[in-house]
Amino acid sequence: MATLQLQLSSGYQSSSCRHLPISLSYPSIRCANDRQLLFNRIAPVYDNLNDMLSLGQHRIWKRMAVSWTGAKLGDCVLDLCCGSGDLAFLLSEKVGSNGKVSGLDFSKEQLLMASSRQHLLSKACYKNIEWIEGDATNLPFPDRYFNAITIGYGLRNVVDKRKAMQEMFRVLKPGSKASVLDFNKSTQPFVASFQEWMIDNVVVPVATAYGLAKEYEYLKGSIREYLTGVSSSVTKNLYPFCCD
Ligand SMILES: C/C(=C\Cc1cc(O)c2ccccc2c1O)CCC[C@H](C)CCC[C@H](C)CCCC(C)C
Numbered sequence: 001m002a003t004l005q006l007q008l009s010s011g012y013q014s015s016s017c018r019h020l021p022i023s024l025s026y027p028s029i030r031c032a033n034d035r036q037l038l039f040n041r042i043a044p045v046y047d048n049l050n051d052m053l054s055l056g057q058h059r060i061w062k063r064m065a066v067s068w069t070g071a072k073l074g075d076c077v078l079d080l081c082c083g084s085g086d087l088a089f090l091l092s093e094k095v096g097s098n099g100k101v102s103g104l105d106f107s108k109e110q111l112l113m114a115s116s117r118q119h120l121l122s123k124a125c126y127k128n129i130e131w132i133e134g135d136a137t138n139l140p141f142p143d144r145y146f147n148a149i150t151i152g153y154g155l156r157n158v159v160d161k162r163k164a165m166q167e168m169f170r171v172l173k174p175g176s177k178a179s180v181l182d183f184n185k186s187t188q189p190f191v192a193s194f195q196e197w198m199i200d201n202v203v204v205p206v207a208t209a210y211g212l213a214k215e216y217e218y219l220k221g222s223i224r225e226y227l228t229g230v231s232s233s234v235t236k237n238l239y240p241f242c243c244d
């Protein structure tokens with residue numbers, strides 16, 4: 001488990017954007033449309049499975065990702081690839097009722113889950129969250145609009161990562177931060193093999209019980225194709241057996 005904290009002012013656009021091979025082991029989930037359908041399908045069980053598979057740890061990782069953005073009261077912030085909204089809710093508490101949170105995702109079903117949670121949880125500050133159906137590679141916001149951005153387990157799933165990072169760069173105010181939370185691929189063969197073993201022997205069998213084997217097998221390929229821990233930005237390793 002690794003988390004990248006990218007600081008806009010340090011020029012991550014040129015140093016961290018890389019072309020990544022898009023040849024996942026599951027060819028049927030290679031294009032953006034297939035991924036959109038995948039995230040629609042898993043929406044009803046996504047939150048429960050995350051709690052179960054990470055033993056609740058993902059909530060801690062998400063709090064850390066939000067704190068690294070430096071978001072403060074009154075800020076205007078974006079949760080990109082927001083899914084069912086965990087990070088958006090945490091950001092909402094940080095920026096308060098005078099701030100504004102935009103949660104953007106291309107999965108209608110995930111956004112429906114986010115919106116129903118917003119009404120169920122009914123905290124006063126959650127009124128500052130707006131859910132937007134949109135594409136991370138073509139953001140519907142003006143240049144230099146946000147004080148901070150989070151993207152949790154999102155960048156890895158975006159087909160055109162370079163374009164998504166260029167868009168993040170464009171909509172962030174100068175000197176603001178984007179916090180990218182994700183699983184990375186370890187450069188240590190033993191650790192990488194152990195990650196894959198965990199997915200094959202724990203994650204996929206649990207997901208199979210929900211009829212979602214193919215969807216969670218995709219997770220393994222997406223981590224395999226993603227960045228290693230070597231990066232020009234600050235890398236914080238949270239999981240001893242997943243770090244580089
Ligand atoms: C936070 C979790 C899952 C997020 C998640 C991210 C994705 O990209 C997906 C893509 C497709 C389907 C589902 C998801 C998805 O749910 C919960 C944690 C899940 C697993 C524990 C992930 C295991 C991968 C680690 C590299 C291995 C470490 C295991 C340890 C128990 C954390």
Ligand SMILES: C[S@@+](CC[C@H](N)C(=O)[O-])C[C@H]1O[C@@H](n2cnc3c(N)ncnc32)[C@H](O)[C@@H]1O
Binds near residue numbers: 083135
């Ligand atoms: C693994 S989920 C993460 C959800 C949430 N951020 C979290 O931490 O639980 C990845 C999300 O990225 C979204 N996504 C992937 N590619 C996208 C794109 N090009 N534009 C918008 N959303 C995208 C998916 O719909 C999905 O909801």
